[in-house]
Amino acid sequence: MSFSKAFERVGIQSSKSKASTKLEINPEEVPMMYRAQVSGRCSLQFAGNNQDLEDWRKEWVDPKLDNDPQPRYQRKEPKLGLDGSIYRIKIEFPFRLSSNCGQDSILRPIMGKNGIPYLSGSSVKGLFRRACKDSPNKLRLYCGDDDNLTPSTLGFRFHGAYPIGDWSGMRKVRVRKRGEMIMETRYRMLDVIHPQQLRQVGEKDSSPNAFAMVSLFQPTMVFEFSSADPKNTNWQEVENIFLQAIQLGVGGKTSTGYGLGGHLVDRPSEIPKYPITVAFKGRGVSPTLRSDEPEFRPNLFKATLRGHVKRLLAGVTQAGKDIEDRLFGSSSDPSQLQIFWQETAIKYDEIKKPATFSTEGILHIDIKRQESDDIKKQLEFDAQRESDLRFIEQVLMFAFVMGGFGKSWRRVSHEIFYKDYVSKKFEIGCHWELASTDLKWLAIKSIDDLKQFIEGLYTVCRDRFSSQSSSCQTWREAWNPNCVTVYASITRESNVVRLFHDEIFKKTPAIGGRTIVKKFNRKTQEEEDKEQLGFSNVWHRMLPIGNNQYLEIVTVFHSDRSKWKHRDEGDQLKPFLDAIAAKGMKYVWGNQNPLQNSSKSLPSIPTPSKTQLPLSNKPILKPKPPIQ
Amino acid sequence: MTTTNKQDAGWYPYNLDHHAQALVIKHRDEKDVLIESHKMRMAVAYGLERFWGEHLRFEREKKEESKNKGKYWRDVWQILGKILEESDITLPDADTKVKFDDTTKIGETSSAIWKMSAETPDDYRIALTVLTQLCDSLVWWTQRYRKKDKKVKGEED
Numbered sequence: 001m002s003f004s005k006a007f008e009r010v011g012i013q014s015s016k017s018k019a020s021t022k023l024e025i026n027p028e029e030v031p032m033m034y035r036a037q038v039s040g041r042c043s044l045q046f047a048g049n050n051q052d053l054e055d056w057r058k059e060w061v062d063p064k065l066d067n068d069p070q071p072r073y074q075r076k077e078p079k080l081g082l083d084g085s086i087y088r089i090k091i092e093f094p095f096r097l098s099s100n101c102g103q104d105s106i107l108r109p110i111m112g113k114n115g116i117p118y119l120s121g122s123s124v125k126g127l128f129r130r131a132c133k134d135s136p137n138k139l140r141l142y143c144g145d146d147d148n149l150t151p152s153t154l155g156f157r158f159h160g161a162y163p164i165g166d167w168s169g170m171r172k173v174r175v176r177k178r179g180e181m182i183m184e185t186r187y188r189m190l191d192v193i194h195p196q197q198l199r200q201v202g203e204k205d206s207s208p209n210a211f212a213m214v215s216l217f218q219p220t221m222v223f224e225f226s227s228a229d230p231k232n233t234n235w236q237e238v239e240n241i242f243l244q245a246i247q248l249g250v251g252g253k254t255s256t257g258y259g260l261g262g263h264l265v266d267r268p269s270e271i272p273k274y275p276i277t278v279a280f281k282g283r284g285v286s287p288t289l290r291s292d293e294p295e296f297r298p299n300l301f302k303a304t305l306r307g308h309v310k311r312l313l314a315g316v317t318q319a320g321k322d323i324e325d326r327l328f329g330s331s332s333d334p335s336q337l338q339i340f341w342q343e344t345a346i347k348y349d350e351i352k353k354p355a356t357f358s359t360e361g362i363l364h365i366d367i368k369r370q371e372s373d374d375i376k377k378q379l380e381f382d383a384q385r386e387s388d389l390r391f392i393e394q395v396l397m398f399a400f401v402m403g404g405f406g407k408s409w410r411r412v413s414h415e416i417f418y419k420d421y422v423s424k425k426f427e428i429g430c431h432w433e434l435a436s437t438d439l440k441w442l443a444i445k446s447i448d449d450l451k452q453f454i455e456g457l458y459t460v461c462r463d464r465f466s467s468q469s470s471s472c473q474t475w476r477e478a479w480n481p482n483c484v485t486v487y488a489s490i491t492r493e494s495n496v497v498r499l500f501h502d503e504i505f506k507k508t509p510a511i512g513g514r515t516i517v518k519k520f521n522r523k524t525q526e527e528e529d530k531e532q533l534g535f536s537n538v539w540h541r542m543l544p545i546g547n548n549q550y551l552e553i554v555t556v557f558h559s560d561r562s563k564w565k566h567r568d569e570g571d572q573l574k575p576f577l578d579a580i581a582a583k584g585m586k587y588v589w590g591n592q593n594p595l596q597n598s599s600k601s602l603p604s605i606p607t608p609s610k611t612q613l614p615l616s617n618k619p620i621l622k623p624k625p626p627i628q
Numbered sequence: 629m630t631t632t633n634k635q636d637a638g639w640y641p642y643n644l645d646h647h648a649q650a651l652v653i654k655h656r657d658e659k660d661v662l663i664e665s666h667k668m669r670m671a672v673a674y675g676l677e678r679f680w681g682e683h684l685r686f687e688r689e690k691k692e693e694s695k696n697k698g699k700y701w702r703d704v705w706q707i708l709g710k711i712l713e714e715s716d717i718t719l720p721d722a723d724t725k726v727k728f729d730d731t732t733k734i735g736e737t738s739s740a741i742w743k744m745s746a747e748t749p750d751d752y753r754i755a756l757t758v759l760t761q762l763c764d765s766l767v768w769w770t771q772r773y774r775k776k777d778k779k780v781k782g783e784e785d
Contacts, residue, residue, distance in 0.1 A: 030738075034675050036677050036684065036685075041735070103667060
């Protein structure tokens with residue numbers, strides 16, 4: 001778009017006319033994209049309360065009129081199938097799609113004309129090439145020969161893709177403002193990236209920034225192709241290869257579910273064939289977008305698994321970072337782990353604050369297969385992938401057994417297990433169950449089963465990942481049997497949940513997760529006590545074991561005793577352990593004498609106990625340094 | 629190359645190519661800094677204010693790599709200022725004295741840039757044209773002098 005056009009749009013006259021005319025350009029009227037991208041002029045990076053970001057979004061997608069039938073940022077549907085020499089395929093995506101143009105301080109797609117996002121032809125060709133890799137003939141026909149640098153024998157072209165209709169996730173919601181109910185237009189295109197693993201695991205106490213990004217919300221995309229000889233091109237074959245190609249995901253962030261599940265309009269989603277599939281039902285406090293819109297986001301599964309892998313590795317080694325980065329990705333390499341959440345039902349209750357969700361779906365997990373021309377190396381890669389898959393499946397069980405997924409996962413759903421509290425206040429926690437089709441996935445029915453499961457997983461971690469020096473991290477939630485104790489009992493209802501709301505316990509940082517800090521109040525010019533939200537050092541879970549019974553599990557981390565001090569009542573670890581014992585909780589695993597645990601020394605890695613392991617997990621490989 | 633003697637009438641290339649070459653050589657040893665040449669060429673499309681703001685955006689970041697990128701952008705702005713000075717065009721903040729946390733000064737510079745486009749549109753257009761040409765040269769030299777990081781996959785030689 002030319003300068004003058006851009007300025008006309010925002011009502012600034014172009015200076016093209018005569019050099020002599022003196023125009024007043026008010027810098028405050030310059031569109032956001034044309035400003036210096038620094039705070040004070042235009043800062044798009046941060047997802048918090050960011051007016052610049054809102055203004056920028058408005059300049060991008062606000063329709064001119066409320067009932068504009070064809071807003072500028074939306075494209076009409078063109079003729080599908082063969083149209084002259086162009087062949088078009090329309091694909092719907094069930095979740096979001098992300099692509100990054102590499103410009104700006106914010107992840108955003110390439111903008112085509114009128115700000116309509118555009119997916120480059122080279123990205124589509126890359127997908128196509130991947131799908132053809134086992135068929136050299138098709139590869140030469142459609143993509144050309146990479147080795148001999150000859151173009152496609154068919155004169156085949158990839159023209160990229162663009163969304164049609166609304167991709168900005170626009171919807172009208174009724175909100176209460178100043179006591180009145182009004183209709184407000186909201187957009188869900190402003191997405192959030194909120195990295196918090198350092199904080200969750202206790203590696204650092206920093207408060208993480210939430211970054212904004214732009215992703216296309218449940219878009220319908222049109223992909224365009226052409227060939228030099230359209231009449232003699234097998235378009236049906238092209239379509240089949242293409243549908244196969246997009247199963248692996250389109251665009252970026254596919255490991256967390258972006259760009260997955262694309263399908264033709266009249267057909268269901270193609271589900272990727274991943275080796276681990278488990279059907280879950282879950283409910284709890286919903287994640288929200290910047291605008292407080294609730295949205296159940298599949299990337300929370302990856303975040304949960306990453307957090308637990310961090311904890312488990314931290315308990316047996318100080319060198320877990322490479323393994324974590326290899327599996328989950330880092331700024332230099334993409335994730336080997338692939339996750340696809342196939343949502344079959346979702347409901348939000350937005351009347352309550354915070355909004356809650358209840359969902360059902362199937363979680364599909366895979367580890368990318370690494371390829372090598374060397375046969376020996378290939379065998380090593382495949383063996384490593386096998387043990388990675390087994391390990392990740394156990395980590396998934398661990399996440400499901402010990403807590404839950406997503407926001408507020410350390411607590412049980414109060415809606416189910418502490419109704420009196422929710423009727424007066426608000427929902428806390430979450431509750432996850434296996435769908436009836438997958439009940440056999442987990443065979444934990446008793447305290448003994450639980451003990452064997454935790455012991456088995458710990459042994460796998462220690463045998464496969466622990467380093468010679470047998471030292472581990474001192475993080476708050478490092479999974480080391482010296483620093484953590486697990487208790488459990490079999491029950492029909494929660495006996496423990498009320499303890500978390502006990503006047504003294506809830507104000508003990510390790511239990512209630514709140515710390516009182518001194519903050520300087522500028523208005524009064526005095527220091528005041530302020531509550532700061534942190535993380536509890538206790539996990540609580542009600543694991544369903546059939547017959548309306550639950551294993552009530554409480555996991556206590558006690559390596560940092562300072563967090564167990566109540567401001568007036570002193571150390572609360574003993575009173576808390578006494579209180580859960582009085583409720584029938586029995587020791588299961590970990591440190592049997594947490595009260596004698598001193599946090600000064602670095603915990604060592606205990607020698608293996610002689611428990612019979614239920615899981616045949618002979619480690620195949622020692623971890624390797626990351627591949628350069 | 630033509631001489632820089634202003635007496636020569638006719639086309640005058642401002643030695644853009646030499647300036648670009650010197651800049652690329654200066655910054656080629658820092659990791660990933662030269663990638664910015666391509667981004668500079670793209671940023672030109674948004675006009676002078678946004679181009680000028682980029683070095684401030686990088687300078688406020690903590691990472692050494694970002695700071696180095698910021699220096700590269702700043703150097704380009706300074707060179708542009710010097711080149712334009714030869715033809716009596718004053719580029720706002722030509723000596724890049726404004727700091728990223730000085731909101732008032734940032735506002736003043738933005739105003740000065742837009743004032744330039746309104747009151748002396750020819751100067752503004754010349755500045756933008758020269759900058760575009762300079763960025764083209766930067767890209768050209770980057771393609772020849774950039775050190776490849778071994779870990780970068782899928783890049784053309």
